[in-house]
Amino acid sequence: MLAEFDLIQRYFTPPAQGHGVALGVGDDATLLTPATGQQLVVSVDTSVVNVHFPPDAPAKAIGHRALAVALSDLAAMGADSRWCLMALTLDQQRWRDDVAVSAWLQAYAQGFLALCDQHETALVGGDVTSGSLSVCVTVMGEVPSGCALMRSGAQPGDMLAVTGALGGGGGGLALWQQGERDLTHPLLTRYLLPVPRLAAGRALRGIASSALDISDGLLADLAHLRQASGVGARLDADAIPLAEGLVDALGPQQARKAALSGGDDYELLVTIPHTCWAQAQAALAPLGVALTAVGRCVEELGVKGVPSEAETGWQHFVGQAVSDSDPPASRRGEAP
Amino acid sequence: MLAEFDLIQRYFTPPAQGHGVALGVGDDATLLTPATGQQLVVSVDTSVVNVHFPPDAPAKAIGHRALAVALSDLAAMGADSRWCLMALTLDQQRWRDDVAVSAWLQAYAQGFLALCDQHETALVGGDVTSGSLSVCVTVMGEVPSGCALMRSGAQPGDMLAVTGALGGGGGGLALWQQGERDLTHPLLTRYLLPVPRLAAGRALRGIASSALDISDGLLADLAHLRQASGVGARLDADAIPLAEGLVDALGPQQARKAALSGGDDYELLVTIPHTCWAQAQAALAPLGVALTAVGRCVEELGVKGVPSEAETGWQHFVGQAVSDSDPPASRRGEAP
CATH class of the missing domain: 3.90.650.10 (PurM-like C-terminal domain)
Structure with missing residues (x-):
């Protein structure tokens, strides 16, 4: 597994300074400089194999998708995406050899980092651990103070x-x-x-x-x-x-x-x-x-x-039936 | 599993407004107001069952420990801890019934939230997913600009x-x-x-x-x-x-x-x-x-x-041998 951690470091090149990053990856934590007059907008989403994506999904898609679903929460707030942290848990037994791991990680990183680039989002921290495959992505955005979109503002007639x-x-x-x-x-x-x-x-x-x-x-x-x-x-x-x-x-x-x-x-x-x-x-x-x-x-x-x-329900990946009269708790049940 | 998500909401009471929290849990993302003149200090750590803690560790300890190891990174930067996000992945098959789940979650939450309180850290977001037991904690602190402690400042003679x-x-x-x-x-x-x-x-x-x-x-x-x-x-x-x-x-x-x-x-x-x-x-x-x-x-x-x-090594939980001549990659191999 240690070799894989080295590989991760190869594929996830730390961003250059700038972009509000005062101290990038490599210390105990990252230092960021938030813009003045802005509120921070933060959210976290975990994507788990067999729950949020199929085990045979392409690695590039797993990387892209894990970030995309987290960024979608920033989009819903009307925020500008700025930074993200990515905690990847990898199953040691998943691949037959280091070459296969390397190929998987390269594709995974491509999917993740291409979406970062597209939305000017700097990857500023992470963790790699051993265990059942999952990705936990924390996204951080900014929005001018008082301008965030919320769920609570709808009025009759809208x-x-x-x-x-x-x-x-x-x-x-x-x-x-x-x-x-x-x-x-x-x-x-x-x-x-x-x-x-x-x-x-x-x-x-x-x-x-x-x-x-x-x-x-x-x-x-x-x-x-x-x-x-x-x-x-x-x-x-x-x-x-x-x-x-x-x-x-x-x-x-x-x-x-x-x-x-x-x-x-x-x-x-x-x-x-x-x-x-x-x-x-x-x-x-x-x-x-x-x-x-x-x-x-x-x-x-x-x-x-x-x-x-519609009330007869839709078969989700994890098998819940949903109907309007009894809307499902999210597969990504928000907590707390 | 859905009932468990409800339980989580019961045990993880959202913090009151204030504490730099402009909009708490319940929307797509949380809105925070960073203090002026401060840099943000962020880090993420995943704790995985059988890797970072034993499967039979007390739930309270799992909650405490997952947060403590993340906060430790803020401590190493000289930061004031402000906020955290907690993504919990729970194995549905782990407990025999909802009563057992409820007891586990209550103890887990106690361990996590008591440490939050102790360090004036507001839990401002989270995610609960189904899968092999793990906890991914993102911590966010603040430090007066330019005052963070880093790994890179040691001089001969210190x-x-x-x-x-x-x-x-x-x-x-x-x-x-x-x-x-x-x-x-x-x-x-x-x-x-x-x-x-x-x-x-x-x-x-x-x-x-x-x-x-x-x-x-x-x-x-x-x-x-x-x-x-x-x-x-x-x-x-x-x-x-x-x-x-x-x-x-x-x-x-x-x-x-x-x-x-x-x-x-x-x-x-x-x-x-x-x-x-x-x-x-x-x-x-x-x-x-x-x-x-x-x-x-x-x-x-x-x-x-x-x-x-010391060079003969120490048996870690996951079994790596370490020696000074070949220091191990972290079990929490930092990435990227």
Whole structure:
């Protein structure tokens, strides 16, 4: 295992100084210089083999995905991503020899670091331990003080909207479980290489009244938003944008279920005051990110407009059944 | 497992606002307000069952220890601890029923949160996932800009010193492996409930020329310090303070081995310019923390004064042999 730790050091080159990093990796801890007038935005997500990703997922995807799901939480707050820490636990018995370990780590690091680069996020710390494969990623962002998007600001009358398209995460997982391994299939791409919507989140600062990311499925995450804001919702299920290839792969009924309950989409669910709708559209258009209205917030608690077949549930990777009347605790059950 | 996630929420009460926490747990991420004129100090440590702690360790100790080893890195930087995030991965098959889970979580939370309280550290985020038992703790502290202690500042002529006493971690582990389960035994206490030396680290700001925490064993961590500072060391092995009960438990030779190579002590190893020695002693005296000179930094690289029996190695929990000539990669191999 010691050799592998050396390999990690080879593949995870510490970032140059700068980027708010006063002292990089190599001491007991990292020193960072936060910007003035900003609040820190922090979140942690663990991705565990056989729970959050299949054991035979490509290493590059495991690295990308572990960071992407954590960055998605920063996106939902409208934050600028700045720094991350990555704690990797590796199973010694997983590989037949050091060459195989080296190849795996190189691909894993490529997936992780390419996404870091893309979002100007410096990897500033980490830990490597021996054990069942998992990745724990802490992300740290900044947002101008008082400007963070929260789950709690939705008002009756606000429009409900989602970025991008839904169902790709659940659909991709279903395909993977059926044996599909063509990584260029758009649904597998959506499942294995999700895109954190950081630019969209930033662009909606000062416009959206509330936001969160769709990790557990639209209905489950809408329930979180409704609860935090004390509002109800009327969904227009037919308006929900479906991921490319989803209907072809699953058929129309399962496609809609995947979009409502599949999870793993990492799109943003936002509420937009009616008077700000055009502004919101204009803010996202230059980013090439679609913003689609999927309903309204209403005073009466609960949710209306959910097609009945959605209530029969969606088979998640770990096998929970979900329905709107009893939204699941997150697979990533937030604690505390 | 879902019920357990609910239990976690019961036992890990979110901190009140204040304490630099602008928005606590419950949204996609936490909002923190860093103090002005301070640098952020961040570190992450994963504790894995069967690697960093025995599977039958008391739950309270697992919670305490996972946080303590992370806080120890802040102590080594001379930082004030402010916030932490805790990602817990739990094995569903570990307990026979929900009552047992509940009892375990309650004790675990007690261990973790009592140490939070003791060091005025707010638990501001977390994640709970299903998988092999491990805890990933991210700690965030603050230090006045430019005042952090680093590994790289030691100069030839500086005194080498350690806080507290050494060998307790390794000695406690040895006792545990021999079946000792009396948790009031001082060595078991040292192993299972290590004390992060935060107050001592803070007190040595502006006095110590370098510092790090002793997690891998004095010789291994001294090697890190020598390398970072570009100095050699002459140890006075007879001066090394031995943990209470260590000689009784292991005999004099094994006791000294434990102190040199046992690791898991989480004391500080610091270098003090000769002219500041009295000041350093005076700074720690009010804290009730001993500071003992154990050698000197010298120009000639390498280390002198290591008793020959130390080179025969110390049996770590995961079975690596260590010697001064070939210091081990950390069990917590820092990455990147």
